[in-house]
Amino acid sequence: MLQFGTMPPGFRVLIVGASGELGGALAAACARAGASLSLWGRDSQKLERASAQCLAAGARAVSIRSLDLRDLDAALRAIAAEDDESPFDMAVFAAGLGDIRGAGQSFENPQLVARLVSVNFLAPSALASALAQRMAGRRHGRIGLIGSAASFHALPFAATYASSKAGLARFADALRIAMRPHGVSVTLVSPGFIDTAAAHRVPGPKPFMLSPDRAARAVLAATLRGKGHAIVPWPFAILRLIVAALPRVLRDPLLRSLAPPGI
Template sequence: MSSHVLIIGASGELGAALARHYAESGAALSLWGRNTARLQAIAQACRTAGAASIQTRSLDLTEVEAAVAALSQEDDAAPFTLAVIVSGLGDIRAEGHLFEDPALVANLGMVNFVAPAALAATLGSRMAARKGGAIVLIGSAAAFHALPFAAAYAGSKAGLARFTDALRIAMRPHGVSVTLVSPGFIDTAAARAVPGPKPLILSPAQAARKIAKAAAQGKAHLVMPWPFKLLRIIDRALPRPLRDKLLRALAPPGR
């Protein structure tokens, strides 16, 4: 079967890097993104890079029912062999605030967890019926830390991490691989807009290569770069009072 790759979040920098990576292998691509102008520019770059075919779709993932219907329609027309769900939002509490705005909490929960989970569940059922396929969900290393200045982001990504692991367990007997990717810092406009240091930052192209390799191997969980695995262990090992103090100290100035 020829490769048909869906990338949800292709108008972002990481999604665009993944689209170019798979275009170079000659895959047929379905590219979804919020920014129509960027999406069309990325589609053209992928045509030049060698994609077998390209279909684009611009939609709001907070309209979950419409997104699921669109996904089912596209999968009916040409079944996906690989889906990478990159879409997500990141934010931290506003300067001078004690906690995050409730509207921000609700929005990040929808975009970072509810919509990706619903789309992955749709794909999982369809791929399982075909006895093959791969799903990759992009989480965050922040999911493993109770960040008091980014509770909505960390919490929504934590929910996605647990959901992805459960989906992986359910899908494995049916020939469908499910991979969770938990990156640290990736050099995107969204990341640059958040104040504070960003150690071990990866370029979108570097991250895309690592993600594609993990997907091809059917890896259960990719944490990148590797020192973030160590941070996860330290977080779990520290006494709670010391851990709480450390996490509070990580907040950017004024946050």
């Protein structure tokens, strides 16, 4: 069994969302373990910075790709071309978008709904599916998908974020079962709060916040072990059970009460 820190030399890893804070921490951790990396994101300057940091940290090789995941055909062509050139041993899909609304904005903008579904659900599901098929042909590979503890709850102020991540969670579970006989593991990681700028844009308290480095270590440990589902940190697993056990008459006002003021 592979463990974090013991990647074989040249272990080839794709990080989608490597220009982000969790993605950057994932890339840096893989670099320290001597991986060969492909870093995807949109912001090419951030990708170039991440690439330089990864090379300095010990990555065997780094390539970058700037692309918008909403152009799904281009993303599918890119993953196929990169995997043909040098097959991936592992991929972590960490790109994601939130749906923060300002005070008084009670309704979600339909364009934002479509963007969130594309980035949080459609693209990672389609890309993971394409890569799983290729990995299954080699009978080897690990796929990590970044969900969210928000997906456990019907958050009325983040309906699309919670539900796009819930869709991704169901997809990950089904793909995991389908891929097991083919030697490919699929891991869903559902973090609570990670200390990133994106999290700080969400109003309200953020208990049990993880640093990006700690979250990245948890993601890589779970994905390399081939664990089905990791909820980090663990109190969010307990919270999930408590809220699920509540009757709707108690649950609905509780979830409503979590809404930021003015929404």
